[in-house]
Amino acid sequence: MKLGYPNNPRKDVMKEIKWIAQHFDFIDFFMEPDRAYYNKIDLKEIRKRLHEYNLEIVGHTAYYLPFASPIEEIRLVAIEEASKCFKAFEKLGAEYVTVHANWPPSIFDAKEGLQMQIESLALLIEEAEKYNIKLMYESGVGELDNYTNVVKILQALPKLHFHLDIGHVSLYGRDACKFIRKLHAKIKHIHIHDNFGKEDLHLPIGVGKIKWRDVIKELKRYYDGTITLEIFADKDYVLLSKRKLEEMWREV
Numbered sequence: 001m002k003l004g005y006p007n008n009p010r011k012d013v014m015k016e017i018k019w020i021a022q023h024f025d026f027i028d029f030f031m032e033p034d035r036a037y038y039n040k041i042d043l044k045e046i047r048k049r050l051h052e053y054n055l056e057i058v059g060h061t062a063y064y065l066p067f068a069s070p071i072e073e074i075r076l077v078a079i080e081e082a083s084k085c086f087k088a089f090e091k092l093g094a095e096y097v098t099v100h101a102n103w104p105p106s107i108f109d110a111k112e113g114l115q116m117q118i119e120s121l122a123l124l125i126e127e128a129e130k131y132n133i134k135l136m137y138e139s140g141v142g143e144l145d146n147y148t149n150v151v152k153i154l155q156a157l158p159k160l161h162f163h164l165d166i167g168h169v170s171l172y173g174r175d176a177c178k179f180i181r182k183l184h185a186k187i188k189h190i191h192i193h194d195n196f197g198k199e200d201l202h203l204p205i206g207v208g209k210i211k212w213r214d215v216i217k218e219l220k221r222y223y224d225g226t227i228t229l230e231i232f233a234d235k236d237y238v239l240l241s242k243r244k245l246e247e248m249w250r251e252v
């Protein structure tokens with residue numbers, strides 16, 4: 001098991017990398033505006049720094065890219081932008097990159113939303129392959145981001161991996177352990193953060209209602225890859241969460 005942390009894309013990338021390297025095995029690189037987008041960063045310098053720090057990298061494109069916009073032209077531009085990120089990620093040495101679920105407004109139904117996503121994801125997979133990148137699908141925070149719909153996406157696109165966000169799959173009474181048990185063969189990356197089951201709060205571990213011991217037990221049974229602590233709180237809470245996670249991983 002390897003632990004990572006994301007850079008805050010609104011902050012200086014080099015400073016973010018330095019702190020992450022002091023405490024984690026890899027960076028979950030959020031390639032987003034305003035300060036960590038592909039056209040705002042020095043790729044060579046970052047790659048050099050990652051190498052110096054011996055810090056591995058997993059890629060993450062902006063969660064708000066409109067891959068399921070009902071306007072086809074907007075979907076295509078979103079794919080084009082993601083492709084530019086893939087190109088940059090290859091230069092940074094990333095092998096796996098996350099794309100986020102996206103749904104059209106509710107005047108379109110789930111079936112139409114799935115179709116729009118599947119069409120976009122098929123094009124995204126093609127783009128990613130040009131840069132030797134493998135794509136991971138991270139399900140989102142809405143009611144439609146349920147087990148059934150995630151399975152439909154993964155079944156339609158065999159080359160797509162699954163990025164399991166424990167916080168997201170614990171919303172709306174969903175069972176994170178079921179996602180782990182049933183989809184472990186597809187899971188390539190994990191995000192960990194806590195909440196109370198209603199809002200996507202990205203809290204430190206143990207602050208919300210997620211039953212972490214059950215989750216970690218299930219994870220340990222099936223998974224030994226990269227885990228990002230996607231906790232948006234002061235750094236001391238992040239480090240405390242890291243300690244708690246390591247402790248639970250040893251004990252369960």
Ligand SMILES: [Zn+2]
Pocket residue numbers: 138165191230
């Ligand atoms: Zn996440």
